[in-house]
Amino acid sequence: MFSSLYFYLMVVVVVFAVGDLIGHFTGGKLSGMMIVMLLFLVGFLANVLPKDIIDQAGLTQLSSAATAMVLFNMGSTINIKQLTREWKTVLMAALCMVFSCLAMLCVAPIVGFDTVLVGMPVINGAAMATSLMTQAATERGLVTAAALCAVIYSVQKFVGAPIASAMGLRYAKKLMTDFRRDPDSHMAALAAKQKGTTSTKVLFYEKHKELFTANVLIAIVCVGAWLARILGTLTPINYSIYALLLGSVSGIGGFIPPKPLQRSNSYGLMMIAVFGSIIPSLGKVSPADLGTMAFQTIVLFAAACIGIVVIGWILPGWKLVGDRDLAVGIGVEQFLGFPSNVVICREVSEAVGKTDDEKTYIEETLSVPYVVGGITVVTILSTTLAGIVINFL
Numbered sequence: 001m002f003s004s005l006y007f008y009l010m011v012v013v014v015v016f017a018v019g020d021l022i023g024h025f026t027g028g029k030l031s032g033m034m035i036v037m038l039l040f041l042v043g044f045l046a047n048v049l050p051k052d053i054i055d056q057a058g059l060t061q062l063s064s065a066a067t068a069m070v071l072f073n074m075g076s077t078i079n080i081k082q083l084t085r086e087w088k089t090v091l092m093a094a095l096c097m098v099f100s101c102l103a104m105l106c107v108a109p110i111v112g113f114d115t116v117l118v119g120m121p122v123i124n125g126a127a128m129a130t131s132l133m134t135q136a137a138t139e140r141g142l143v144t145a146a147a148l149c150a151v152i153y154s155v156q157k158f159v160g161a162p163i164a165s166a167m168g169l170r171y172a173k174k175l176m177t178d179f180r181r182d183p184d185s186h187m188a189a190l191a192a193k194q195k196g197t198t199s200t201k202v203l204f205y206e207k208h209k210e211l212f213t214a215n216v217l218i219a220i221v222c223v224g225a226w227l228a229r230i231l232g233t234l235t236p237i238n239y240s241i242y243a244l245l246l247g248s249v250s251g252i253g254g255f256i257p258p259k260p261l262q263r264s265n266s267y268g269l270m271m272i273a274v275f276g277s278i279i280p281s282l283g284k285v286s287p288a289d290l291g292t293m294a295f296q297t298i299v300l301f302a303a304a305c306i307g308i309v310v311i312g313w314i315l316p317g318w319k320l321v322g323d324r325d326l327a328v329g330i331g332v333e334q335f336l337g338f339p340s341n342v343v344i345c346r347e348v349s350e351a352v353g354k355t356d357d358e359k360t361y362i363e364e365t366l367s368v369p370y371v372v373g374g375i376t377v378v379t380i381l382s383t384t385l386a387g388i389v390i391n392f393l
Helices: 005-025 032-047 060-075 082-085 087-106 113-123 129-137 142-181 184-195 214-234 239-254 267-273 287-314 316-320 326-336 340-352 358-393
Strands: none
Touching: 005 267, 032 060, 032 142, 032 287, 032 326, 060 129, 060 214, 060 239, 060 267, 060 358, 082 087, 082 358, 087 113, 087 287, 087 316, 087 326, 087 358, 113 129, 113 142, 113 287, 113 358, 129 142, 129 267, 129 358, 142 184, 142 326, 142 340, 142 358, 184 316, 184 358, 239 358, 287 316, 316 326, 326 358, 340 358
16 A cells, blocks of 8 residues: 555655645745655655656656657747847857856866766756756766756755846846836837737637647647657657657747647646656665755855856956846846746835836846747757767766
8 A cells, every 4th residue: 555656656656736826836946846855855765755756656768758748848938039039138048058057167176077967958948958967877877967957956045146136136226217207208118129030920729729639739749759759760860859840840930829838737747757767866865965966056156156256247248138137037037937037026026116117128128138038048949958968978
């Protein structure tokens, strides 16, 4: 009764549910994923949970398939037109990522070259980069480095959120200095910009909603994931890059709906499966490893932040977006991503804006670069970097 597949699957899902609930009731102040990782780590160290719980829960095989499926799903959300319009933000975010990686490479003599290679895509990314690097590190016998991926992923929002919020507050105050001189013209310009980005064209998937049932949507994702795996086998390019690219291409023109896994109500299970490739690495951590991983995490994040400040504040890279505070805020989106960046923009607007128009103007003006910056690095570049770095481990 307490050792069946159903029991261990229930335990795994309950741990994730607890993480979600704590994240919800703390208003995001405590990361749900940090709680999940911490619960599993403590459970493994205390021998309360079996170290092979993911395997006993029947998630090992599914986790292998889910990674490519979720990457395809992510690709379908990429809005090429928006990225093209906001090319300066895209370039700013990319430069911040490059400089943060260069800074991390500089500390390789301190924490180890393999540690830096494994850590770079995770610091710059999210669950998918973490999953890819954890799998790669585990396959190559880098036990501590694999576990470090989970640690970095768990704490990255605690590093990025305070910086993004502080830079957003400073930038919002500057916006209001100009806005309050002529509120009407600023609101009119904002409305015109929003109108210009709204398309009235009815897309194929909108015309034929009845075709895209849950099974059809999952089938589309599975086909995309399968093709990505084949291409990854036939070429030296990692399948993750193909999955992201195929998802993006399939979404162009509106032939398939964005976020097919969410629309088929299967995204939650797929994400639990993705984390099934990360969690086992925590089972190989000993108490003696904790101090080493804490030191490595601090050094890597410090180096990444220094790299962002160098290009976003000290060097003239900030001129791309016209403001140093905004440039650094965009840079640290690599630690956050959606929906954390949207929440921060809302909090900043509430803190600085005095009227509804002021709050709307701040939120809409700040959310575009923050969200685009997050999409650029977290969704696209970090996954691409992971696919490249894997070959050097």
